[in-house]
Amino acid sequence: MGVRARLLRAVIMGPPGSGKGTVSSRIVKHFALKHLSSGDLLRDNMQRHTGVGVVAKTYIDRGQLIPDDIMTQLVLRELKNLEQYSWLLDGFPRTVPQAEALDKTCQIDTVIDLDVPFETIKQRLTARWIHPTSGRVYNLEFNPPKIHGTDDITGEPLVQRDDDKPETVTKRLQSYEAQTKPVLDYYRKKGVLKSFSGTETNKIWPHVYAFLQTKLPDVSQNEAAMQR
Numbered sequence: 507m508g509v510r511a512r513l514l515r516a517v518i519m520g521p522p523g524s525g526k527g528t529v530s531s532r533i534v535k536h537f538a539l540k541h542l543s544s545g546d547l548l549r550d551n552m553q554r555h556t557g558v559g560v561v562a563k564t565y566i567d568r569g570q571l572i573p574d575d576i577m578t579q580l581v582l583r584e585l586k587n588l589e590q591y592s593w594l595l596d597g598f599p600r601t602v603p604q605a606e607a608l609d610k611t612c613q614i615d616t617v618i619d620l621d622v623p624f625e626t627i628k629q630r631l632t633a634r635w636i637h638p639t640s641g642r643v644y645n646l647e648f649n650p651p652k653i654h655g656t657d658d659i660t661g662e663p664l665v666q667r668d669d670d671k672p673e674t675v676t677k678r679l680q681s682y683e684a685q686t687k688p689v690l691d692y693y694r695k696k697g698v699l700k701s702f703s704g705t706e707t708n709k710i711w712p713h714v715y716a717f718l719q720t721k722l723p724d725v726s727q728n729e730a731a732m733q734r
């Protein structure tokens with residue numbers, strides 16, 4: 507080729523529980539880009555009891571979004587360290603002011619929108635278990651761990667997220683509707699939004715994969731991994 511490919515700036519969006527984390531982990535198996543999840547970043551700060559973590563917990567427990575200025579500062583600082591890589595942002599931006607702040611630092615090439623109905627999501631989240639250190643996500647029905655309650659890779663215990671309680675999930679879906687849906691319109695107007703509709707990740711994934719293949723080479727060694 508000779509010419510160095512331009513770095514990809516991608517965002518993955520969708521309501522809570524739409525499969526952003528699950529699809530992102532498949533994407534990074536195939537494509538050379540760094541995954542940055544705002545939720546993982548916040549949970550790491552909460553675990554370490556940083557200033558941001560302590561403030562964030564009060565919002566997350568109520569199913570509310572963290573204020574834009576705190577969130578934007580946190581994420582943009584992390585992105586600075588990823589300047590020389592292609593990246594995939596998961597969970598940010600979630601409001602129009604966040605999207606505008608992001609636009610000031612870089613140009614977003616593509617936004618993958620997972621369009622999954624709310625009824626599907628509610629039942630998924632109550633069965634979600636995570637490995638807090640790595641952000642690996644499991645589901646008791648969809649992708650259970652090999653050993654009940656235990657992370658497949660480290661053997662450490664899995665936990666349920668406090669904010670996956672049914673009443674908090676309802677609040678998160680409301681804030682998605684009010685604050686995050688306008689971000690989809692924002693990116694649609696810019697011509698970078700690509701929506702994938704469905705109720706099952708395994709059916710959505712091949713379409714996401716095919717779409718990304720038009721932007722980046724598949725660097726995975728194992729074609730069979732395509733199915734996972």
Ligand SMILES: Nc1nc2c(ncn2[C@@H]2O[C@H](COP(=O)(O)OP(=O)(O)O)[C@@H](O)[C@H]2O)c(=O)[nH]1
Pocket residue numbers: 520521522523524525526527528529630631633634635643644645646647648649705706707708
């Ligand atoms: N039943 C079912 N569960 C799924 C599917 N896709 C993802 N999940 C699970 O649903 C939960 C939410 O997915 P996650 O990737 O964490 O969504 P996010 O909140 O958008 O990042 C997790 O427990 C996943 O394992 C699916 O197609 N069917």
Ligand SMILES: Nc1ncnc2c1ncn2[C@@H]1O[C@H](COP(=O)(O)OP(=O)(O)O)[C@@H](O)[C@H]1O
Pocket residue numbers: 521522523526544545546548565566569570571572573577596597598599600601604669678
């Ligand atoms: N960009 C953001 N702006 C404001 N709050 C955020 C942002 N990203 C994450 N949060 C907070 O962290 C919580 C968990 O986020 P995340 O792990 O992405 O969950 P999910 O995708 O399941 O909604 C959100 O409900 C919200 O309170």
